[in-house]
Amino acid sequence: MSIDISQFLQTFYEESFEGLDIMESELLNLNVGSADKETINTIFRAAHSIKGGSGTFGLSSVADYTHVLETLLDEMRDGKRDVSQYSVDLMLQSVDVLREMLSALQSSEDLEHDRIASSHKQLTDLLSEGSSSSNEIDESVSSVEGNKENQSNGGWLIDFTPFPNLMKTGNDPVRIIRELDELGDLKIELDDEKIPSTDEIDPENCYLSWKLTLQTEADEETIKDVFAWVDDECDLKITPLVVSGEYTGPDRRDSQPVGQDRQIANRRSASKEQSSIRVGTDKVDDLINMVGELVITQSMLHQLHDVEEFNQHTLERLQDGLAQLEQHTRELQENVMRIRMMPISFAFQRFPRLVRDLSNQLGKSIELKLTGEQTELDKTVMEKIGDPLVHLVRNSLDHGIEMPDVRSEAGKPETGTIELNAFHQGGNIVIEIKDDGAGLNTNKILQKAKDNGLVKETDTLTKEQINDLIFQPGFSTADVVSDVSGRGVGMDVVRRNIRALNGTVDVSSSPGVGSVFTIRLPLTLAILDGQLVRVGNETYVVPLISIIESLQVKSEFVNAVTGSAEVYKLRNEYIPILRLYEVFDIEPDTKNLTKGMLVVVESEGQKIAIFVDELLSQQQVVIKSLETNFKKIDGLSGATILGDGTVALIADIVGLYHLYQKNIVPSELKVIHGGGVAA
Amino acid sequence: MATRILAVDDSASMRQMVTFTLKGAGYDVEEAADGQQALDKAKGGKFDLVLSDVNMPVMDGITLIKELRTLSNYKFTPILMLTTESTGDKKSEGKTAGATGWIVKPFNPDQLLTTIKKVLG
Numbered sequence: 001m002s003i004d005i006s007q008f009l010q011t012f013y014e015e016s017f018e019g020l021d022i023m024e025s026e027l028l029n030l031n032v033g034s035a036d037k038e039t040i041n042t043i044f045r046a047a048h049s050i051k052g053g054s055g056t057f058g059l060s061s062v063a064d065y066t067h068v069l070e071t072l073l074d075e076m077r078d079g080k081r082d083v084s085q086y087s088v089d090l091m092l093q094s095v096d097v098l099r100e101m102l103s104a105l106q107s108s109e110d111l112e113h114d115r116i117a118s119s120h121k122q123l124t125d126l127l128s129e130g131s132s133s134s135n136e137i138d139e140s141v142s143s144v145e146g147n148k149e150n151q152s153n154g155g156w157l158i159d160f161t162p163f164p165n166l167m168k169t170g171n172d173p174v175r176i177i178r179e180l181d182e183l184g185d186l187k188i189e190l191d192d193e194k195i196p197s198t199d200e201i202d203p204e205n206c207y208l209s210w211k212l213t214l215q216t217e218a219d220e221e222t223i224k225d226v227f228a229w230v231d232d233e234c235d236l237k238i239t240p241l242v243v244s245g246e247y248t249g250p251d252r253r254d255s256q257p258v259g260q261d262r263q264i265a266n267r268r269s270a271s272k273e274q275s276s277i278r279v280g281t282d283k284v285d286d287l288i289n290m291v292g293e294l295v296i297t298q299s300m301l302h303q304l305h306d307v308e309e310f311n312q313h314t315l316e317r318l319q320d321g322l323a324q325l326e327q328h329t330r331e332l333q334e335n336v337m338r339i340r341m342m343p344i345s346f347a348f349q350r351f352p353r354l355v356r357d358l359s360n361q362l363g364k365s366i367e368l369k370l371t372g373e374q375t376e377l378d379k380t381v382m383e384k385i386g387d388p389l390v391h392l393v394r395n396s397l398d399h400g401i402e403m404p405d406v407r408s409e410a411g412k413p414e415t416g417t418i419e420l421n422a423f424h425q426g427g428n429i430v431i432e433i434k435d436d437g438a439g440l441n442t443n444k445i446l447q448k449a450k451d452n453g454l455v456k457e458t459d460t461l462t463k464e465q466i467n468d469l470i471f472q473p474g475f476s477t478a479d480v481v482s483d484v485s486g487r488g489v490g491m492d493v494v495r496r497n498i499r500a501l502n503g504t505v506d507v508s509s510s511p512g513v514g515s516v517f518t519i520r521l522p523l524t525l526a527i528l529d530g531q532l533v534r535v536g537n538e539t540y541v542v543p544l545i546s547i548i549e550s551l552q553v554k555s556e557f558v559n560a561v562t563g564s565a566e567v568y569k570l571r572n573e574y575i576p577i578l579r580l581y582e583v584f585d586i587e588p589d590t591k592n593l594t595k596g597m598l599v600v601v602e603s604e605g606q607k608i609a610i611f612v613d614e615l616l617s618q619q620q621v622v623i624k625s626l627e628t629n630f631k632k633i634d635g636l637s638g639a640t641i642l643g644d645g646t647v648a649l650i651a652d653i654v655g656l657y658h659l660y661q662k663n664i665v666p667s668e669l670k671v672i673h674g675g676g677v678a679a
Numbered sequence: 680m681a682t683r684i685l686a687v688d689d690s691a692s693m694r695q696m697v698t699f700t701l702k703g704a705g706y707d708v709e710e711a712a713d714g715q716q717a718l719d720k721a722k723g724g725k726f727d728l729v730l731s732d733v734n735m736p737v738m739d740g741i742t743l744i745k746e747l748r749t750l751s752n753y754k755f756t757p758i759l760m761l762t763t764e765s766t767g768d769k770k771s772e773g774k775t776a777g778a779t780g781w782i783v784k785p786f787n788p789d790q791l792l793t794t795i796k797k798v799l800g
Contacts, residue, residue, distance in 0.1 A: 044734070049690045054689065057785075169778060
């Protein structure tokens with residue numbers, strides 16, 4: 001019988017990656033010098049499982065590599081080896097190596113043999129240092145199958161005297177004898193002399209012993225193997241049989257030494273990495289419940305299917321049924337969405353390591369605090385927020401937190417703090433990256449922006465506007481591009497990536513106290529809270545998150561800057577007006593501003609007033625991609641299907657603003673952009 | 680009634696492999712992810728054989744074996760440990776605790792079946 005064990009590989013990879021995450025975070029928890037035994041044990045267990053699994057599933061390279069790591073951890077666990085900084089660093093590095101090995105194997109890529117070999121050597125070098133007595137134990141165990149020159153001589157005489165308690169470990173002399181019988185020709189002599197009288201007998205004890213004569217070609221090791229489990233529970237004497245004449249027993253060799261390295265999974269299927277998600281059973285149970293309810297409602301409505309004519313009673317039942325249907329559908333939708341939600345700890349877990357490594361590299365002392373790790377977020381959003389987060393944390397480490405001496409001079413603790421905090425607010429998830437560093441240097445930023453021509457010499461900007469300049473393309477205040485945060489990626493990319501997720505990023509900062517970067521993200525990318533607006537015969541959806549207010553136009557507040565550009569004065573601010581019918585070239589009910597509505601939206605820190613005929617309802621819409629179904633269109637981020645079956649297009653506020661900019665002479669825009677003291 | 684086996688391992692892939700192999704051979708298999716879970720399941724029903732990993736969170740395999748042997752239902756039940764060659768000393772520890780024997784990891788499905796069949800007779 002042969003079983004294709006490659007089918008379990010996917011699970012093995014998943015649990016191994018989880019194990020590596022555990023190893024990493026526990027290694028970071030490990031106090032050098034006074035290591036907590038439980039922590040080491042947890043790390044050991046993870047390594048042990050990976051080793052066991054990789055051996056079983058035929059990934060011998062992983063098994064060999066992990067074996068050294070495991071031995072090292074075993075010695076630490078037994079207190080035979082001190083936990084040094086070097087060994088922790090080395091083990092962290094080996095976690096990376098293992099992760100790479102497993103990823104490569106999972107996607108059927110080639111292994112980086114050089115890197116693996118050098119890391120393996122570092123580990124074995126460390127292992128051979130100091131007192132490592134377990135190394136010897138190890139060898140003695142694994143050399144069991146080493147050839148002991150013990151040729152068979154035709155058979156063995158076996159004196160087998162079990163201790164009375166042999167059966168209390170679930171062993172059975174009969175099983176052993178049966179096994180010996182399979183090795184050759186067995187002659188059994190039973191000795192029952194030790195059976196006590198009936199009143200003294202303990203039925204749980206074994207009182208029998210055997211004299212066994214086995215004619216076989218099997219060697220002594222094989223015989224010993226049969227008794228391996230009861231080694232300590234019996235008197236055993238194995239002596240070579242002195243035979244005259246030739247042995248003509250059956251030639252059978254059934255026994256296989258267990259634990260030999262048999263290459264099993266050579267035919268490991270070239271399984272492409274599948275994107276899978278782990279979902280708690282409670283979530284699945286909820287879903288099944290929900291579907292059950294839906295089916296009941298459906299059958300309730302079905303009963304009304306055959307009604308010839310509706311009366312008061314049946315109509316009420318119909319209404320009830322429809323109301324229930326609506327409720328269940330909504331609940332079902334919410335529950336299905338919950339399946340995609342994962343705690344943000346998945347995105348946070350890499351930061352302890354990152355902060356540790358970078359602060360060592362920079363010579364800074366930094367403590368990382370994580371809060372709100374259980375806050376849930378859509379899996380896709382989670383995957384895409386990782387890089388921007390890393391960039392922001394690197395930035396805080398590099399530019400935010402000062403060197404220890406600078407900090408103590410400023411009367412601050414030498415150890416800086418970076419806090420990552422996630423929480424839900426409204427329909428959004430908010431992630432804060434907060435440091436207690438020097439804060440943003442507004443003078444330096446302003447000067448740089450002026451040098452780069454982002455701002456005019458004469459412009460007066462508020463503090464918020466200056467801080468916001470760091471998100472402008474091509475902006476960097478670091479005089480020397482550092483290895484840590486200056487990797488050719490600027491804050492503008494961070495903002496662009498976050499915007500691509502329909503999110504926003506802002507910064508607030510005070511000199512000497514620190515900075516807070518705030519990321520706001522929608523909980524999911526699949527559903528949008530929208531305001532429906534009508535222009536002529538068309539319905540558009542404006543994302544609710546970007547709407548500040550909607551208002552009726554008072555003509556005295558409308559100013560024309562020059563020619564085509566119009567602005568609306570709203571509480572000391574001048575907001576450009578964008579007539580949606582002009583952008584999309586449709587026939588509106590009215591072109592008169594006072595007869596329609598202005599929807600004031602904000603995006604990229606820029607407010608814009610969108611002129612529409614009428615506001616309709618607010619509702620959640622399911623986003624359908626235009627790009628996959630049609631093509632990308634400027635000013636639109638997607639489409640949705642409304643309750644009545646018509647298609648509504650979803651406005652992309654950033655895109656609309658860019659469209660608007662294109663239609664206006666740049667210099668006029670600058671006036672608005674630069675602080676809004678125009679007209 | 681089919682022979683019932685309790686498979687205990689904290690690694691899901693290991694459990695999958697063991698269960699698949701044993702079920703394929705006609706055994707009735709229940710899984711547990713740690714010693715405590717196994718003990719609860721063992722108390723809830725009678726198993727003909729217990730197959731347990733040693734290193735597990737919550738309750739390790741050695742403790743599980745000790746606990747099982749105190750139950751009258753499991754006094755003589757074969758209990759096999761899944762050990763690795765590097766945890767050699769665990770074998771004697773396990774034996775003292777009352778283990779019947781051990782299967783050394785890594786093993787393949789055929790080796791597992793051979794041993795199980797041998798024990799169950």
